[in-house]
Amino acid sequence: xxxLETRALTAYYGDFQALYGIDSHLDExxxxxxxxxxxxxxxxxxSALVGLRSVEREMIEFDGIALGGSKxxxxxxxxxAMVPEGRRLFPSLSVEENLxxxxxxxKVRGPWNIEAIxxxxxxxxxxxxxxxxxxxxxxxxxxxxGRALMANPRILLCDEISLGLAPSVIRDIYxxxxxxxxxxxxxxxxxxxxxxxxxxxxxxxxxLEGRITLExxxxxxxxxxxxxxxxxx
Amino acid sequence: MIxxxxxxxxxxxxxxxxxxxxxxxxxxxxxRLVNLAHGDFMVVGAFAVLVxxxxxxxxxxxxxxxxxxxxxxxxxxxxxxxxxRTLGKDILPPLLVTFGLSIILQNxxxxxxxxxxxxxxxxxxxxxxxxxGDLAIGAMPLLTLVSAIVVIxxxxxxxxxxxxxxxxxxTSDDPETAQLMGIDNARIFALAMALAMVVVAIxxxxxxxxxxxxxxxxxxxxxxxxxxxxxxGLGSLWGTLAGGVILGLAxxxxxQINPEWQILAGHVVFLIVLVLRPRGLFPRQTG
Numbered sequence: 475x476x477x478l479e480t481r482a483l484t485a486y487y488g489d490f491q492a493l494y495g496i497d498s499h500l501d502e503x504x505x506x507x508x509x510x511x512x513x514x515x516x517x518x519x520x521s522a523l524v525g526l527r528s529v530e531r532e533m534i535e536f537d538g539i540a541l542g543g544s545k546x547x548x549x550x551x552x553x554x555a556m557v558p559e560g561r562r563l564f565p566s567l568s569v570e571e572n573l574x575x576x577x578x579x580x581k582v583r584g585p586w587n588i589e590a591i592x593x594x595x596x597x598x599x600x601x602x603x604x605x606x607x608x609x610x611x612x613x614x615x616x617x618x619x620g621r622a623l624m625a626n627p628r629i630l631l632c633d634e635i636s637l638g639l640a641p642s643v644i645r646d647i648y649x650x651x652x653x654x655x656x657x658x659x660x661x662x663x664x665x666x667x668x669x670x671x672x673x674x675x676x677x678x679x680x681x682l683e684g685r686i687t688l689e690x691x692x693x694x695x696x697x698x699x700x701x702x703x704x705x706x707x
Numbered sequence: 708m709i710x711x712x713x714x715x716x717x718x719x720x721x722x723x724x725x726x727x728x729x730x731x732x733x734x735x736x737x738x739r740l741v742n743l744a745h746g747d748f749m750v751v752g753a754f755a756v757l758v759x760x761x762x763x764x765x766x767x768x769x770x771x772x773x774x775x776x777x778x779x780x781x782x783x784x785x786x787x788x789x790x791x792r793t794l795g796k797d798i799l800p801p802l803l804v805t806f807g808l809s810i811i812l813q814n815x816x817x818x819x820x821x822x823x824x825x826x827x828x829x830x831x832x833x834x835x836x837x838x839x840g841d842l843a844i845g846a847m848p849l850l851t852l853v854s855a856i857v858v859i860x861x862x863x864x865x866x867x868x869x870x871x872x873x874x875x876x877x878t879s880d881d882p883e884t885a886q887l888m889g890i891d892n893a894r895i896f897a898l899a900m901a902l903a904m905v906v907v908a909i910x911x912x913x914x915x916x917x918x919x920x921x922x923x924x925x926x927x928x929x930x931x932x933x934x935x936x937x938x939x940g941l942g943s944l945w946g947t948l949a950g951g952v953i954l955g956l957a958x959x960x961x962x963q964i965n966p967e968w969q970i971l972a973g974h975v976v977f978l979i980v981l982v983l984r985p986r987g988l989f990p991r992q993t994g
Contacts, residue, residue, distance in 0.1 A: 546886040562884040
């Protein structure tokens with residue numbers, strides 16, 4: 475049984491229908507990548523998974539429980555955390571406070587706590603009392619990743635975590651993601667950077683205009699298939 | 708010596724205005740809600756203390772504690788059931804709803820307590836003063852200022868040293884992302900309004916103990932609260948205290964120059980600050 479499954483997932487972005495019947499699944503310990511152009515519906519897909527879009531209950535099943543349309547707090551407490559696009563750090567909170575708020579109201583057992591985050595990203599320990607917005611883009615992304623990890627999620631959703639970062643920083647971030655996976659988390663990566671996505675994922679879904687246009691293992695899909703699924707030509 | 712006395716009286720009056728303004732500042736800072744019924748809730752707080760004293764026979768301290776508990780519950784319920792529904796990108800719905808609440812509260816209080824002016828009796832404490840040389844400092848105004856400082860210090864401790872405070876600030880920064888952290892915005896906003904209402908009850912206590920009040924004075928006190936918040940800078944509670952003190956000083960100095968200028972001088976200083984520093988003197992620094 476998959477850890478997470480969506481069945482005919484339909485969701486709206488404002489008045490726009492952004493998703494048209496998405497069938498997808500994620501197995502325990504697996505990493506999947508969602509690729510697609512701007513406006514393909516990737517972020518709406520993640521938003522629906524974490525309860526920020528209203529969807530019908532049976533459209534999302536996590537660990538055998540129908541979770542669609544639940545409140546974000548309930549979804550998080552069951553073990554799905556998200557690193558949002560653009561980092562979305564809290565500007566009035568320090569680095570350490572941003573990390574701590576990821577564990578708000580809960581004491582979840584697992585490998586991740588503030589010390590483990592500082593071992594993963596030592597620079598954050600040095601900067602822990604700084605305002606989060608005074609950090610570089612890469613360091614801010616580390617805070618966003620660490621903040622999501624503080625909830626010890628079973629599934630980590632990463633929305634465009636390489637966006638706007640230098641190649642060397644992207645390598646560091648994805649190296650950290652490999653470590654996170656090794657601690658047992660399943661991962662969903664939404665990426666516009668196709669090479670990065672294919673490198674990290676066990677399986678890949680390509681989206682176009684709110685529909686899945688391609689699914690497969692990175693080794694099993696050709697560039698031509700991806701181009702066709704990505705642009706619809 | 709008379710000017711020293713005036714300055715001290717102005718600072719002490721500022722303590723009262725800071726108490727008027729703190730609840731307003733807190734609510735605006737956390738959920739960007741402008742509560743036009745804020746002044747009327749202060750009057751509700753004062754009447755709650757009055758009922759505790761006159762109907763239940765409590766002393767003023769116990770009556771104030773009871774009023775604080777009632778206002779906490781009222782604030783939580785009001786925010787959770789009504790005001791949360793008005794929050795969003797459009798600032799008009801909360802303005803309209805709180806304006807309506809203001810009218811409802813004034814009329815309900817008129818019906819219940821009549822238009823008579825009232826005053827809270829503090830067992831003679833309101834008439835006591837501390838003599839320092841030639842200066843006589845009123846015990847009640849001094850207690851008001853001390854209370855304002857203690858309230859703001861406690862709120863700052865809550866905001867900057869507790870998990871709930873982090874949740875308040877995170878929700879204030881970005882409500883949607885705060886939800887992703889498992890923060891229930893509806894409950895956080897309700898808790899913020901409940902805390903603000905406790906401060907409102909304290910403000911109502913001192914408002915009623917220092918001067919007379921009636922069911923219709925709320926909007927007039929709301930103006931002072933607004934001015935103190937804006938002079939001090941939005942989102943900073945110590946700034947709100949400073950704003951209250953500046954307003955108090957302007958009024959007492961204005962009254963000394965010409966008794967008719969008391970209220971006007973406060974408004975003029977407010978307008979000058981608005982022109983020269985539209986974000987206030989001590990705005991919250993972010994980013």
